[in-house]
Amino acid sequence: MDGNSKPHNTTSNVDRTGPILGYLKNIESSDMWPFLSLLPADMLGKINLVYVFGQSATEVLFTTVDEQVYSLGTNSSGCLGVGDNQSSLEPRCIEMFNGLKIASIVAGSGPHVLLLTQDGEIYTWGHNSYMQLGNGGTAPGVQPSLLSRHINHRVVQVSCGSHHSMVLTAEGEVYTWGYNNCGQIGSGSTANQGSPRKVTACIGSKRISDISCGQTTSIAVTDSGEVYSWGYNGNGQLGVGNNVNQTNPCRIAALQGVVVTQVVCGYAHALALTDNGSVFGWGANSYGQLGSGNKANTVTPLQVATNIGRVTTIAATHYSHSSAARNQHGHIYMWGQLRQQATPDPRLTNFHNLNAVFTGFSSPPVCWTAVAGCSEVEPSVQQSVSRAFNDENSADLRILVEGKYIHVHKSILKIRCDYFKRMFQSHWDENDQDVIEINGYSYAVVYSFVYWLYTDHVELPAEDTIGLLDLATSYCEEGLKRQCQKLIKESIAEDNVALVYAAAIKYSAKELQDFCFQFCLNHLTRVVQTDSFKLLDKEIMYKLVCEAAKNGAFKR
Numbered sequence: 001m002d003g004n005s006k007p008h009n010t011t012s013n014v015d016r017t018g019p020i021l022g023y024l025k026n027i028e029s030s031d032m033w034p035f036l037s038l039l040p041a042d043m044l045g046k047i048n049l050v051y052v053f054g055q056s057a058t059e060v061l062f063t064t065v066d067e068q069v070y071s072l073g074t075n076s077s078g079c080l081g082v083g084d085n086q087s088s089l090e091p092r093c094i095e096m097f098n099g100l101k102i103a104s105i106v107a108g109s110g111p112h113v114l115l116l117t118q119d120g121e122i123y124t125w126g127h128n129s130y131m132q133l134g135n136g137g138t139a140p141g142v143q144p145s146l147l148s149r150h151i152n153h154r155v156v157q158v159s160c161g162s163h164h165s166m167v168l169t170a171e172g173e174v175y176t177w178g179y180n181n182c183g184q185i186g187s188g189s190t191a192n193q194g195s196p197r198k199v200t201a202c203i204g205s206k207r208i209s210d211i212s213c214g215q216t217t218s219i220a221v222t223d224s225g226e227v228y229s230w231g232y233n234g235n236g237q238l239g240v241g242n243n244v245n246q247t248n249p250c251r252i253a254a255l256q257g258v259v260v261t262q263v264v265c266g267y268a269h270a271l272a273l274t275d276n277g278s279v280f281g282w283g284a285n286s287y288g289q290l291g292s293g294n295k296a297n298t299v300t301p302l303q304v305a306t307n308i309g310r311v312t313t314i315a316a317t318h319y320s321h322s323s324a325a326r327n328q329h330g331h332i333y334m335w336g337q338l339r340q341q342a343t344p345d346p347r348l349t350n351f352h353n354l355n356a357v358f359t360g361f362s363s364p365p366v367c368w369t370a371v372a373g374c375s376e377v378e379p380s381v382q383q384s385v386s387r388a389f390n391d392e393n394s395a396d397l398r399i400l401v402e403g404k405y406i407h408v409h410k411s412i413l414k415i416r417c418d419y420f421k422r423m424f425q426s427h428w429d430e431n432d433q434d435v436i437e438i439n440g441y442s443y444a445v446v447y448s449f450v451y452w453l454y455t456d457h458v459e460l461p462a463e464d465t466i467g468l469l470d471l472a473t474s475y476c477e478e479g480l481k482r483q484c485q486k487l488i489k490e491s492i493a494e495d496n497v498a499l500v501y502a503a504a505i506k507y508s509a510k511e512l513q514d515f516c517f518q519f520c521l522n523h524l525t526r527v528v529q530t531d532s533f534k535l536l537d538k539e540i541m542y543k544l545v546c547e548a549a550k551n552g553a554f555k556r
Contacts, residue, residue, distance in 0.1 A: 035060045035072060038089055043070075050371045053107035053319075054079070057364040061105055061113070062091075069097040069115075078142030079111045079126035085142060096144060097123075105370045108132060108160040108178075109215070109319070114167070115144065120154030122147045122167060130163040131194040132178030138194075150196040151175050161213035161231075161265075161318055167196070172207030174199045174220055182216045183247030184231030190247060201248040203228050214265035214283075215318050220249065225259030225522070227252045227272060235268040236299030237283030243299060254300040255280065259522045266316040266336070271323060275522060276493060277310030278303055279325060287321045288344025289336030295344055305346045308333045312490045315354040315368045322362035324354050328490045334361060382455075385412065389454040400437040401446045408450055416453040419475040441471050449480070458483045465491075466503050473507040485512040492519050494526045498533040502540050517547060524553050 035052070036044065046064040053059050059073035059080065070091040071080035078085050082092045101118040110127020117123075124133040125141035134147050153169035160166075164178035164185055175196040176185035183190055186199040198204070203220060210221040217231035217238060228249035229238040236243055239252040255272065258280070262273040269283035269290055280301040281290035288295050291304040305311065309327040316323050321337035325346070333346040334357040351357065358368045388394055388409060395407035413420035423436075438446050445467040448460040458480070460468055465487045472480035488500060489512065501516035503509075520527050527533055533541070548554070 035089075038072070039091060043091065048372065049102060049105070050367065051105040051107070051369075052359065052365070052367045053113075054111050054366070055109060055319075055364060057359075057366045059107070059111060061115075063097075063102045067097075067099050067101060069094045069100075069102065077110050077112070077127035077140045079107070079113055081113065081125045081142070081144050083143045085140075094144065104158055106158050106160045108165070109162040112141075112160065112163070112165070113144075114158045114160055114165055116155055116158045116167075120156065120170065122151070122155050122158065124165070127163070130179035131192050132160075132163045132165050134165060134177040134194070134196050136194040147196065157211055159211050159213040159218075161218065162215040164213065164216075164218070165196075166211050166213055166218055168208055168211045168220075172209065172223060174203065174208050174211060176218065179216075182232035182245045184213075184216045184218050186218060186230045186247070186249050188248050199249065202251070203249045210262055212263050212265040212270070213318055214270065215267050217265060217268075217270075219263050219265060219270055221260050221263050221272075225261065225275065227255050227260050227263060229270070235284035236297055237265070237268050237270055239270060239282040239299070239301050241300050252301060262314060264314050264316040265318055266323060267318055267321050269316070269321070269323075271304075271314045271316055271325075272301065273311055273314045275519060277312065277328065277490075279305045279311050279314060281305075281323075284321070285344075287337035287342040289316075289321045289323050291323055291325075291335045291344070291346050293345050295342060305333065305335070308346050308348075310491070310493070313354065315357070317358060317362070317366060317368050319364055319366050320358065320362035322358060324357040324368070326354055332357065337363060339363070386455045388412070389451055396434065398435045399446065399450065400435055401439075401441070402443040404443050405435075406447055406450055413450075413453065417475065417477065419477075441467060445471055449475075452480055452483070458487060460487070466500070469503070469507050469509060473509075481507075481509060482511075485509050485515075488512060489515050492516065494523050495530045496532055497523075497527060498530065498536050498544070501544065502536055505540060517544070520544060521548055521551055521553055524548055 047062050048065045049063040051061045061071050063069050070093050071082060072088050072091045073080060074087045075085055081094045103118045104116040107113045112126035112132045115123045123144035124147050125144045128138055128140050131138055133141050135145055153171045155167045156170050157168040161184055166176045168174055175198055177193045177196045180190055180192050185193050187193060188201055207223040208220045209223045212219050214237055219229045221227050228251050230246045230249045233243050233245050238246055240250050259275040260272045261275050264271050266289055272280045281304040282298050282301045285295050285297045305325060311325045312328050313326045323336045324334045326332055332349045332351040332354060334349055335343050335346045338361040355368050355371050359365045390407045392407045395409055397408050397410045399406040399408055410424060414424055444464055448458060448468055449471050452458055465484050469481060469484040472484055492500060497516050497519050504513035504516055
């Protein structure tokens, strides 16, 4: 049997796919987040992270680039964290967070709030009738309190259900607390729990890599790609083949044979993403939220959204019956309850960000995750530099590749790239030449490389990214190498993984090499039958097979 392990890779509850304005091209910001239109212009330009939540999407938390946290809105149960229950249309600063770097924000239905810092500490506040704040009491928390004494390790991921909370530590441990009427905290009973406790039944000895909460359910993914669920199961949202609630984690047997890397929960449905970009769904489906093309519930996972290509990220929130996904080409699809309309088939959008689906179409229009980025009132330095790329009017240098020119600026190339800095300082006569020629790489690869120097973004088809990785290695651009590796990982499949593994070795891309090895291990039987495996250099093939054997791929 093939091995099915994958590297531990926790996910952040922050959507970092671009600035807020990056996906407001088709929807007015006042339609999506009317509260933000009330902010002073200078404050709006400093926003670093935004999270909109609550049963009516009337609560807002946001951080600024100068490391302050603000809140505004109706302040239900003191969820704004400012020390009282007073509603406010003016942003109020939560001063205890001044100077802290915030990694993630999530909220339940009460609402109660969990805030995670980049140092792995958790603060909770808001609704607490079911002890979902984890402080042992039931009184509302009108200001944040640090929750650390019951959790022994640094927290890397947080999730909330309706009235329960779940966190994941860097060691792969899961802690839960709060409302437990259906067994959603996985303690083996239905008694509420006032403080965080490690979930030990069934998953206590396993390393968890991803977590998600539905309204009254919890789901965890192990680092070997197994999926466990517990809690309420009236709509089959546990995926275990029946409608019986589970007070302890129960493995979803129907997903055996696939390697799951991400799971998300809606109000009463769940989606899972596999390492080869396939999506499985189960649970409630009255609005088509599974993406199966119909509105029939299912108690066992079935493959869905099969016509949208290889998927790299899935999204859902316990607040709604909506679902979304991004494929490897960056296209955003949505399905389920979309502005009260049932949409059982994935629909292609013009959005650039998964959060746009939820803030624009779900009910309530909350954030799926906290959104990183800000809308600038005036162009920022970065925006101005980006716009100068390939601008013939302002450029003072041309790069010639395959007979075509790229218009650039010497000063930017010198600042951003040591290779060009050395070139200009050593043997470049700025008075005699305004053209440099680059050979050995395609126009698309060089264009993408220079575009990255101006923008920090890579825009290149996955099949060309190996060439860009080669160039980045030659020019010693480690940041670009990391981005290339990420893009390449999103395109890995059984028929190309062997050659990508060889390329990763060639370009000293250790993270990509490890990823490819684990993928090969997960799908070894099929990988060794592909043409790309047969084309491997014999030494690399021998290395791959030996490493696979050491990891138990050939054990009976």
